[in-house]
Amino acid sequence: MFQMASFKIKPEHSGPPELYYNETEASKYASNSHITAIQHEMAERALELLALPEGKCGLLLDIGCGTGMSSEVLQDNGHCFIGLDVSLPMLTIAKDDEDLESGDFVWQDMGKGMPFRPGSFDGAISISAIQWLCHANSSNENPRKRLYFFFQSLYGCLGRGSRAVFQFYPENDAQCDLIMSQATKAGFNGGLVVDYPESTKKKKIYLVLMTGGVAQLPQALNEENDEGRSQIDNAGRSFVWNSRKNEKIVKGSKAWIDQKRLRQAKQGKEVRHESKYSGRKRKPKF
Structure with missing residues (x-):
């Protein structure tokens, strides 16, 4: 079902994110207009999948916020935010961005849990980050345990009835099942929303997790129902x-x-x- 798009080595195979995203990589990442456009587009979609009440301006958690691209989307839509990331160079760029004025940033490895009080957030999004927890970078790291501890602590800091939406790139079905099983074990319910499943280029996978009772998953996007949405030009x-x-x-x-x-x-x-x-x-x- 889920296959690697190419033979190019993925960043998560190059070592821990706090080492991969050093000052050089962070600067290159922040200045890449194509990456910026795609990150904004996926963050807009993740925010939509949160299904927040119409007109409500909430406090949202941006997990793996990097240089603040997705945080900017949250702010532009009227929300306050807390961005969290393990890469200090990425966070430094985000904190130096004078336009990101409605939030703050926390330096934290998400595999070590969310350091927030119970019920602090109205929702959470994460863009291209959760798959990093599926890799062990040292002998004392257990991906299954790190995922469970992450989801367990996330569940605790979300308000009841809220959602968390993760855009991610699973390498295969086993990795996807691992992530979903640990989220379910931590108390979440929900499932996958796969946009443009027939398109190699536009296909995006979102894990929509809910803290309340069982609810119907949002409709996936396809070529027939995406009119008026954010797009990327040539x-x-x-x-x-x-x-x-x-x-x-x-x-x-x-x-x-x-x-x-x-x-x-x-x-x-x-x-x-x-x-x-x-x-x-x-x-x-x-």
Whole structure:
């Protein structure tokens, strides 16, 4: 069912994430526009799968937040967030981002548990991170135990009735079964949502976990029901199609910033004033 997309060595096979994502790799990761666009797109979908009440602005946990790409999506949608990651260089980039002002970051190995009080969060998302726990990087690491402890502590810090959504890249059925079995053992129920299952390029896998009673899983996306959603163009830019004006709004453009400003104003937030510099590309920092 789940096969490796190519013969390229995956990062999780190169050693522990705190060593793989050193200052050099973290900088390359943060400056890659294609990675940024894809991460934003997957975070938007994960947020949608959380199925938060309409209009509710919650406190969300971003597990394996990296340089804050997914945290930015949470903030743009009106939520406060706590980002957690094991790579200090990745977190340093996230903390230095002045635009990420509605949250904070925690340096923590998720395999050692979530260091938060019970019921702290209204939901959690994780983009491309959970598969790292399936690999033992030392003789005293047991993937099964680390996964169980992670899910058990996550269950505790989520409010009842909330969800956690993980986008991940399972290598095979056995790895997927391992992750799901430990989540179930920790108290979660739920299952997989596979978007675009027939597409090699667009296929994405999300594990949707619920803390309340058994509920129906969200509908997966396919070519027939994705109109109006975030997409990636040939230049690796994220955009949303505006059907009223018959044009695409590229993320970071003036039109996109204007939409974001209007959305935040409707939420009662203080927004920065509009200027002629909105949407202009900044010069590299010295």
